[in-house]
Amino acid sequence: MGATKTENFTTKQNAIATLAKALGHPARVAIMEYLIKVNTCICGDIVNELPLAQPTVSQHLKELKNAGLIKGNIEGNAICYCIDENAVTKLLNYFAQISIKLEKKKRNCC
Amino acid sequence: MGATKTENFTTKQNAIATLAKALGHPARVAIMEYLIKVNTCICGDIVNELPLAQPTVSQHLKELKNAGLIKGNIEGNAICYCIDENAVTKLLNYFAQISIKLEKKKRNCC
DNA sequence: TAATAATATTGCAATATTACGATAAACAAA
DNA sequence: TTTGTTTATCGTAATATTGCAATATTATTA
Numbered sequence: 001m002g003a004t005k006t007e008n009f010t011t012k013q014n015a016i017a018t019l020a021k022a023l024g025h026p027a028r029v030a031i032m033e034y035l036i037k038v039n040t041c042i043c044g045d046i047v048n049e050l051p052l053a054q055p056t057v058s059q060h061l062k063e064l065k066n067a068g069l070i071k072g073n074i075e076g077n078a079i080c081y082c083i084d085e086n087a088v089t090k091l092l093n094y095f096a097q098i099s100i101k102l103e104k105k106k107r108n109c110c
Numbered sequence: 111m112g113a114t115k116t117e118n119f120t121t122k123q124n125a126i127a128t129l130a131k132a133l134g135h136p137a138r139v140a141i142m143e144y145l146i147k148v149n150t151c152i153c154g155d156i157v158n159e160l161p162l163a164q165p166t167v168s169q170h171l172k173e174l175k176n177a178g179l180i181k182g183n184i185e186g187n188a189i190c191y192c193i194d195e196n197a198v199t200k201l202l203n204y205f206a207q208i209s210i211k212l213e214k215k216k217r218n219c220c
Numbered sequence: 221t222a223a224t225a226a227t228a229t230t231g232c233a234a235t236a237t238t239a240c241g242a243t244a245a246a247c248a249a250a
Numbered sequence: 251t252t253t254g255t256t257t258a259t260c261g262t263a264a265t266a267t268t269g270c271a272a273t274a275t276t277a278t279t280a
Contacts, residue, residue, distance in 0.1 A: 002234035003267095009139070014136045016136075017133065017134055017135055021131070023130035024132075024133075025237090026116055026127040028127070030119055030120075044255095047256090051115065051119075052240090053239070059239080063237095078257080088208050091201075095201045096202060098193075098202075099198055102198065112265030113238070113265055157227085162270090163269070163270050163271080165228080166269050168228055168229085169267095
């Protein structure tokens, strides 16, 4: 035990969970927000922007990349990271869909 | 080490991370989707809808509730769970805001 | 009251995450 | 080539999560 039983859920459910999980840490939320703020990929100073050691930041970046939330390209001895708008769109659409469904129905409880 | 350094991030960043983390597991995504589908709070059969044992489901429900994504009321010997629309709205707004910011700026990289 | 039904809690094993020091790798510049 | 800069990886300790059997709790019903 201890491992998530991904095989018992739908691909879509797993996809949303993966994206959400990646954002399930304040450091990774902060990284996303910083990438939006600077609006460029030459982000060689992410480490200085976060209250974490360099290896930890590197690890968080890796997780964001694995989840598909950011894209990274090697650029000289610096790395060029930026947000993958596609992933943000997926999340936006998902919650919009939920919102619509919730609003459509008169909820008669709680 | 091993514990998230929440104190070094903003309240808002932690709030988003908490909500996202709660959805960072396919079982909890499935629970949310089931609650939307049935559109009622008399949800005494959630356990039967999931490929997990009863204690595990109960634990996931607890986490969703702690994160504020669902509300629960005791109703006889059953529990009445339903989605907290407020939380969904928070997430929707957050990603909408990001989307707007990304679109506003012509991205010149990646 | 006793039996039944539904959900919660406890306890524990397996696994995953978080964080960072040490070190490696890759490149630019001296 | 050596030095400095930047990011990645390794190794490891601390902590958290996942999952479930066993058990407890709570309320309904017989």
